[in-house]
Amino acid sequence: MSRATDTLRVVEYWTDKDTHVIFPVQRSEEIDRMSDEQLISKYGDPQHGTVARIVR
DSSP: OEEOSEEEEEEEEEETOOOEEEEEEEEEHHHHHOOOHHHHHHSSSSOOEEEEEEEE
């Protein structure tokens, strides 16, 4: 699971291009129900590359 504070959920992953990506998402009930994979699919930038490993 990604890290979280009271207001933010932080997702961290590495791509197949060896890019380290970290991004925060404002927490809500919908966001809290989503998996890291779903958050990356919705908010991640495809230009960074394909997800190789999610940091948990």
